[in-house]
Amino acid sequence: MDKRPKHLGWIIAGVVILVIALWGISGYNGLVSMDEEVNGKWANVETQYQRRSDLIPNLVSTVKGYAKHESQTLEAVMAARSQATQVKIDPSNCTPQQLAQYQKAQGDVTNALGKLLAITENYPDLKANQNFLELQSQLEGTENRINVARKDFNDAAKEYNVAIRRFPKSLIAGICGFDKKNYFEAEAGADKAPKVEF
Structure with missing residues (x-):
């Protein structure tokens, strides 16, 4: 006589369904966390560009x-700043074209x-001005922060993109609509070092 309970099959099926449900919830929550990490890194990129934009009027x-x-050069700087601050991107549904437009504006x-910093060579008094030197130093530091923020964004986007493509999380990503994130890419001509003299 079989001494196993009658409903053992139902219990096993219930446990399997529970394990799959917990795995799905955990996978979904992990992808949400990674998505938010990418969005946070994007916010850091925007913060650093904003910092640079805030320094420009003082400079x-x-x-x-x-x-x-040198009014033409000064006007060109302010026009570029104005144009760059008008380009806004939502990182959750950013297209490669939008990112390229943002990158071009920056x-x-x-x-x-x-060009602005290059003209300072003609003005020795300006080059010695403490306020100018401080602003120039802050601008250089901000450019470094921008590079770090862009790298951090690309790293977070890569980690997220790998996660949504790997099985079995790719199943959750496909069902729940997690889409690939775009990267910052090198600008055209970035392989040639710019020539700026101080």
Whole structure:
């Protein structure tokens, strides 16, 4: 006579369903955490670009006092800054084209700033101005922070993208609509070092 309980099959099936449900919940929560990590890293990128944008008016004002006839360069810096601050991206549904537009706008600011800093060579008094030196130092530090923030964003996006493509989390990602994140990529011509002299 079989001494196993009648409902042992139902109990085993219930346990298997419970384990699968717990795995699904854990996998989903892990992907949500990774998605938020990518969004947080994007916010850090924007924060560093905002810091640079905030420094530009002070830098331009300082240079303006010394280099009055360089108005075209000063206006180009302010125009690039204005254009860059108007480009907004939602990291949760960012397309490669939007990211490229954002990156181009920020690249235009970098180029304009390079030209602005290059003209300072013609103004020895400006180069010795403590306010200018401090702003220049802060700008250099901000550019380094931007590079770190962009790298951190790309690292978080890579980790997330790998997770949503690997089996079995790819099943959860497909069912729940977790899409691939785009990366910051090198700008065209970035393989050639810019020539800026101080």
